[in-house]
Each structure stands twice: as C-alpha cells, then as structure tokens.
Amino acid sequence: xxxxxxxxxxxxxxxLTKEDIELIFSQADEFKEVLNRPIKKVPxxxxxxxxxxxxxxxxxxxxxxxxxxxxxxxxxxNFSASTSSVKKGETLVDTVNNILAMKVDMVVMRHSAPxxxxxxxxxxxxxxxxxxxxxxxxxxxxLLDAYSIREKLGSLKGKKVAxxxxxxxxxxxLSNIYCxxxxxxxxxxxxxxxxxxxxxxxxxxxxxxxxxxxLEWCDVANMLRIQLERQEVSVPYFPSLREYSMQYGxxxxxxxxxxxxxxxxHPGPINRGVEITSEVADHTQSIILEQVENGVxxxxxxxxxxxxxxxxxxxVV
Amino acid sequence: xxxxxxxxxxxxxxxxxxxKKRDILIDKGEIIKIGTNLIDAKAKEVKANSLCISPxxxxxxxxxxxxGFEYKDTVQSSLDAALKGGFKYVVAMPDTDPVIxxxxxxxYLLSRSKSHAVRILPSGALSQGMQxxxxxxMYDMHQHGxxxxxxxxxxxxxxxxxxxxxxxxNFNGLIGSFPFDTGVNPGGxxxxxxxxxxxxxxxxxxxxxxxxxxxxxxxxxxxxxRMHVMLISTEGSVELIRKAKKAGLHITCGIAAHQLAFxxxxxxxxxxxxxxxxxxxxxxxxxxxxxxxxxxIIDVICSDHEPEDHEHKALEFEYANxxxxxxxxxxxxxxxxxxxxxxxxxxxxxxxxxxxxILGIEYPVVREGQKGPWTIFSLGTEQSFGISGWKSLSRNSxxxxxxxxxxxxx
Numbered sequence: 001x002x003x004x005x006x007x008x009x010x011x012x013x014x015x016l017t018k019e020d021i022e023l024i025f026s027q028a029d030e031f032k033e034v035l036n037r038p039i040k041k042v043p044x045x046x047x048x049x050x051x052x053x054x055x056x057x058x059x060x061x062x063x064x065x066x067x068x069x070x071x072x073x074x075x076x077x078n079f080s081a082s083t084s085s086v087k088k089g090e091t092l093v094d095t096v097n098n099i100l101a102m103k104v105d106m107v108v109m110r111h112s113a114p115x116x117x118x119x120x121x122x123x124x125x126x127x128x129x130x131x132x133x134x135x136x137x138x139x140x141x142x143l144l145d146a147y148s149i150r151e152k153l154g155s156l157k158g159k160k161v162a163x164x165x166x167x168x169x170x171x172x173x174l175s176n177i178y179c180x181x182x183x184x185x186x187x188x189x190x191x192x193x194x195x196x197x198x199x200x201x202x203x204x205x206x207x208x209x210x211x212x213x214x215l216e217w218c219d220v221a222n223m224l225r226i227q228l229e230r231q232e233v234s235v236p237y238f239p240s241l242r243e244y245s246m247q248y249g250x251x252x253x254x255x256x257x258x259x260x261x262x263x264x265x266h267p268g269p270i271n272r273g274v275e276i277t278s279e280v281a282d283h284t285q286s287i288i289l290e291q292v293e294n295g296v297x298x299x300x301x302x303x304x305x306x307x308x309x310x311x312x313x314x315x316v317v
Numbered sequence: 318x319x320x321x322x323x324x325x326x327x328x329x330x331x332x333x334x335x336x337k338k339r340d341i342l343i344d345k346g347e348i349i350k351i352g353t354n355l356i357d358a359k360a361k362e363v364k365a366n367s368l369c370i371s372p373x374x375x376x377x378x379x380x381x382x383x384x385g386f387e388y389k390d391t392v393q394s395s396l397d398a399a400l401k402g403g404f405k406y407v408v409a410m411p412d413t414d415p416v417i418x419x420x421x422x423x424x425y426l427l428s429r430s431k432s433h434a435v436r437i438l439p440s441g442a443l444s445q446g447m448q449x450x451x452x453x454x455m456y457d458m459h460q461h462g463x464x465x466x467x468x469x470x471x472x473x474x475x476x477x478x479x480x481x482x483x484x485x486x487n488f489n490g491l492i493g494s495f496p497f498d499t500g501v502n503p504g505g506x507x508x509x510x511x512x513x514x515x516x517x518x519x520x521x522x523x524x525x526x527x528x529x530x531x532x533x534x535x536x537x538x539x540x541x542x543r544m545h546v547m548l549i550s551t552e553g554s555v556e557l558i559r560k561a562k563k564a565g566l567h568i569t570c571g572i573a574a575h576q577l578a579f580x581x582x583x584x585x586x587x588x589x590x591x592x593x594x595x596x597x598x599x600x601x602x603x604x605x606x607x608x609x610x611x612x613x614i615i616d617v618i619c620s621d622h623e624p625e626d627h628e629h630k631a632l633e634f635e636y637a638n639x640x641x642x643x644x645x646x647x648x649x650x651x652x653x654x655x656x657x658x659x660x661x662x663x664x665x666x667x668x669x670x671x672x673x674x675i676l677g678i679e680y681p682v683v684r685e686g687q688k689g690p691w692t693i694f695s696l697g698t699e700q701s702f703g704i705s706g707w708k709s710l711s712r713n714s715x716x717x718x719x720x721x722x723x724x725x726x727x
C-alpha cells in the first residue's frame with residue numbers, strides 16, 4: 001500500500017482519493033493504539049511547527065487538534081480571533097504574512113468563509129489542514145465520522161447513512177457526503193425543505209423531509225446541530241426550536257420503535273432536547289463519545305501523513 | 318493629424334456604404350474623403366488585415382468611481398481604459414460618493430471628461446442618495462446632461478420604481494432597471510446549481526432575477542414609461558424580454574460581455590475575480606443570450622465595468638467585492654465569443670448604433686464631411702493587454718494577458 005497521500009494539503013474530502021482515506025484510516029488505527037498506552041505520545045513530529053488559526057469559535061475541534069499535535073510532539077502556536085471584531089479579510093492576509101515570518105510548517109485553520117483554506121494555500125508555503133471553512137468543507141470531521149461508522153459496523157460499503165437537520169448551514173454535511181460516497185455508502189439528507197440546498201441531489205444523495213422515513217431507511221443517523229447563530233436572514237428558516245424538535249427531534253421512543261437498531265451520531269456540540277434528547281445522546285446505540293475519541297486519532301493521522309509528504313518533497317528539492 | 322485608412326470596411330448600418338470597402342481620409346476626426354485608391358502625402362496611412370471603421374462605440378454601463386473611490390479608477394484612468402477598448406462614449410453609473418443625484422455631480426463628470434477623446438454620458442440616481450426613499454431631481458439632472466436614471470444594482474422598491482417610471486415621462490427620460498430580488502436567495506453570491514452546493518455557498522437562482530424582471534415589465538406596462546433593463550443573465554429573462562417586446566412595450570435590454578465568457582463551473586475554485594452580479598450561469602443560459610442577441614431581443618452588450626482595488630478583491634470569496642474591471646476588454650470579449658455566431662456588423666450594432674439609439678444621443682454616420690468619433694479596428698490581428706498596457710487602476714480582471722481576435726487601432 002502506498003504510504004503517502006496524493007495531496008499536499010487537506011482542504012477538503014473532494015480532493016482525496018479512496019486510497020487516501022483508507023491510508024488515513026490505517027494510520028489512525030495505529031495512533032488509536034498509541035492513545036490507549038500509558039504514555040500516549042510519539043516523537044514523530046519533533047521537527048514540525050504547527051499554527052492553529054481559529055477565526056471562528058470552536059472548542060472541540062481546536063482541543064482535538066491541539067491534543068493530536070501534542071501527542072505527535074509537534075511545536076504549536078495558537079491564534080484565535082473573531083472575524084467580526086476586525087475588518088473582514090484583512091486579518092487573513094495580514095496573518096498570512098505573520099505566519100510566513102514565523103516559518104511554520106503547517107497551518108490548521110477554522111474560518112467562516114467557504115474557500116478560505118484554498119485561498120490560504122495559494123498564498124503561503126505551508127501544509128494547510130482545513131478545520132472547517134464555513135459551510136464548505138470540514139474534512140477531519142467527515143473522516144472521523146466515517147472512521148467511527150467503520151469501527152462500529154465493520155465497513156462503509158453498502159451502508160445507509162442519513163444526515164439529518166440543517167444541511168444548508170452545516171459545516172460538516174458536504175464533507176460527510178463526499179467521504180461516505182467515496183467509501184461506498186448510500187447517503188440521504190433529511191431536514192426541513194428550507195434547510196436543504198436545492199441541487200443537492202447532484203451529489204448523488206437522496207432527499208427526505210420525514211424523520212421517520214429517514215430513520216426507517218438508514219443504518220446510521222447523523223444528527224446535525226441546529227445552527228441558530230448562522231441564520232443571518234430576516235425571515236428565519238423555521239418558526240421555533242419547539243416546532244423543529246416536533247418534526248426532527250430524535251427521541252428515545254422514536255429510536256426504540258424502529259424495526260432495526262440505528263446507530264446515532266452527532267458532531268457536537270449537542271443542543272440536548274432539540275435535535276436529540278439526552279436519553280438518545282447517552283443511549284447504547286449512540287457513538288457520540290467514540291466520535292470524539294476517534295477525532296484525535298484521525299487528526300494525528302492527517303497531520304502525520306501531511307508532514308511526511310512535506311518532508312519527502314523537501315528531500316526531493 | 319490626418320490619417321488615411323486603406324481598404325477599410327465600413328460597419329455602419331446608417332451609412333450608404335455599409336459593408337463596403339473604401340479608402341477613407343480623416344483629418345482631426347472629420348471624414349474628408351471616401352473613395353478608392355486615395356493618396357495623400359501628408360496623411361499617415363493605416364493598413365491592417367480586415368481593417369474596419371464604425372461610429373465610435375458606446376459602453377452603456379460602466380462604474381466610474383470618481384469621486385469617492387479614485388483609488389479604484391479616476392475619470393481619466395477609466396476613459397483611458399475605455400479608449401484602449403474602442404469605446405468613445407461611456408455611460409457612467411451614479412454610485413459614486415457622493416452619489417450622482419443632482420446637477421452638480423452631473424456637471425462634475427462632464428467637466429472632468431471635457432478634454433478627453435472619450436465622452437462621458439452621466440446617468441443619474443433614481444432616488445436621492447440611492448436610498449430608495451425620495452425621487453432624485455431627475456429633470457434637473459436631465460437638463461444638465463444625465464441620460465439615464467437608475468440606482469444601478471441597488472434593489473428598487475415597487476413604489477419607487479412605479480413613481481420613477483411615471484415621473485420620467487415628463488421629459489421622456491429613460492429608466493435603467495437591474496432585475497435582482499434579494500429576497501429569494503438572501504446571502505446568495507454564485508449561481509444556484511450543483512456548483513453552489515459544491516462550494517458550500519448559497520446560490521442565486523434564476524428566479525431571483527426573473528421575479529424582479531417580471532415586476533418591472535408589469536410596471537412598465539402599467540405606467541407606459543420607457544425602460545432599459547441594464548443586465549440580464551438567464552434563459553428565462555430572454556423569454557420575458559421577448560414577450561414584453563412583442564407586446565409593444567418601450568423596453569430594451571443589455572448584457573455584460575463577460576456574461577458570455579464564463580459559466581458557474583469556472584467559479585468553482587473560488588477565484589474572486591469571477592465574482593460578479595448577476596453571477597455566471599450555465600451553458601443553456603449563454604446559448605439563450607446568444608440567441609437573444611441574434612434575434613434582436615438583446616439590444617446591447619456593455620462592459621459593466623466595476624473596478625476593484627486589491628484590498629477589496631484579494632480576499633476570501635465571501636468577502637470580496639463583486640465585479641470585473643472590464644471596460645478595456647469588453648468589446649474584445651464580445652468579438653472573441655461571438656465571432657463564429659454573428660456577423661461583424663451584428664456585433665458592432667450592439668456596441669454602437671443600438672445603444673446610441675436607445676440613449677438618443679447625436680451619433681455620427683460614416684460619410685464625407687462628418688465629424689467622429691470613430692472606432693477603427695482590425696479583425697485580422699490579435700491583441701492582448703498585459704499589466705503594462707492596462708489603463709484601469711484596478712486589475713480585477715480574468716482577461717489580463719488573454720489574447721483576442723481583434724485589435725482596436727484607435
């Protein structure tokens with residue numbers, strides 16, 4: 001098996017091959033074993049400096065990346081800023097110049113603007129890991145989701161995955177669709193018709209507006225967070241959280257009333273009682289905490305493999 | 318200075334020599350003699366493959382952001398760019414700072430361009446400050462040279478549009494409409510399609526254009542005014558205009574030349590130089606636009622010149638301003654895309670006689686004793702513009718260094 005990725009950056013799942021994804025998974029398997037040792041650390045990236053640039057609030061993803069970087073013994077610098085507090089755009093270009101001066105090898109970036117990681121990759125000589133560029137891609141989340149399904153169900157091939165909730169404003173839906181499809185799963189998106197982008201069928205997914213139908217169809221239900229803060233419109237996409245929950249909230253009764261055992265996922269943070277109830281979040285069919293655990297292993301794998309690619313390139317030069 | 322065009326094809330539907338090849342002697346812009354085998358020792362001879370002459374081209378929609386945004390383009394730089402692009406008349410949009418909503422602003426533009434070879438035709442705002450609340454003094458602006466009234470790309474409410482269409486009839490004023498309803502797809506910035514889905518961006522549907530166009534057509538029918546729809550981009554819009562024309566309304570319409578050159582899929586890698594409004598659409602839309610041009614449904618090809626400085630364009634796609642600095646290349650792009658689809662005189666009509674007629678300006682006809690301006694070009698030579706030959710102060714263009722099958726000589 002080829003042990004290098006076909007890409008220099010992880011900008012999105014769209015650019016990855018199936019082999020890339022499988023390589024990341026097998027590398028994550030190794031790191032997951034490391035994470036269960038008493039000393040959870042390897043010296044692989046002692047020569048690598050990573051900048052974590054978070055232009056948007058994120059607790060989990062940032063922690064997960066930081067932990068992954070520390071477990072690999074990389075040097076890290078953290079930068080957080082809100083895009084709203086400074087004049088939009090200027091920050092990124094200015095920050096880019098600062099990063100160049102600091103001679104970092106890799107940048108992990110979260111930013112609200114779709115395409116911003118691609119933009120950055122065109123301006124700086126560092127490997128870029130997209131930690132979510134708005135409603136475009138969030139590749140490590142999609143990888144850890146698929147990895148968690150693989151762990152639970154053995155393989156993705158032929159499995160039916162329903163992504164349920166606010167698809168339009170989700171930072172993970174698109175990456176999830178690409179990743180699952182590349183691994184041979186069938187994908188359905190389900191949610192209010194105001195929150196499903198038109199033309200999404202062009203990605204080869206089914207569209208459903210009934211939660212029950214979606215649940216009866218799927219093996220795995222990925223319940224997305226309702227992003228109330230992303231509704232920058234004068235007429236909101238649904239009247240109230242209460243009514244949303246009435247139609248799309250997953251309760252224990254619904255889950256246990258299904259004809260088969262559906263695996264429940266959630267990328268976090270959960271609005272308990274809105275998209276899923278507490279009972280469902282903590283249910284035996286839920287793999288929400290496994291997702292978090294796997295997130296570190298997946299991010300270690302991605303960072304490690306990109307660093308390898310970068311080293312090889314430098315040697316060639 | 319005297320020049321002698323050797324064997325130039327005359328492209329001017331109003332000339333008795335339309336599509337004929339002649340030698341033409343021009344002195345300080347005035348046509349002295351038209352004939353064959355002319356010789357004049359004092360004149361500079363101009364020879365070129367497929368040399369052509371037509372009345373000076375008219376760009377019916379350009380943003381000249383002076384005053385207010387002189388770092389993007391000044392009157393001088395805009396007109397220099399226009400001249401390179403073959404345009405001799407430019408309709409300037411009113412969204413300067415301050416807005417062109419009174420006669421002083423109109424006079425400012427006219428005075429700044431007085432000594433230039435390119436004439437500015439100022440347009441005035443419909444509403445005071447382009448705020449959409451009170452009518453601007455359209456009559457006064459009209460008296461001082463404003464030639465069209467619009468709030469450019471700002472959404473105009475139904476009451477304001479109705480009032481403007483009615484009011485402008487007092488002096489046979491022309492209202493410019495930009496059909497774009499922001500309510501259909503709030504936050505949209507690229508064509509709504511599989512591409513917007515892949516980019517994770519909200520899309521702008523064709524409905525967001527066509528709903529507003531239908532409204533404006535309906536208001537035109539009701540008020541019996543005169544309207545020029547400045548930019549359309551969709552197949553459906555072409556059909557709406559076709560029907561409106563058939564119903565006998567005083568309606569004309571235009572497209573930006575670059576609308577023919579790109580599709581939504583070209584924007585997929587977030588190149589902010591391709592962020593335009595209306596957005597680039599799909600192949601069936603471009604086909605319909607070309608058919609509309611051929612059928613005479615679309616009257617005008619304009620530049621929709623929107624210069625943007627580096628700080629407003631070299632940004633994440635979402636934050637970058639809309640627009641292309643296009644006045645230097647619009648005609649070139651039109652010829653490049655359309656040369657296999659339409660005849661030279663059909664293309665030239667869209668950038669000369671048609672806009673001149675819609676605007677009702679005094680316009681030259683190629684004949685002896687007539688003063689210009691003229692546009693002289695060659696269809697047998699290629700031309701491209703590098704940074705050194707780029708006249709606009711803004712470089713937000715996908716056409717820099719691109720080669721075109723036409724050369725503008727003067």
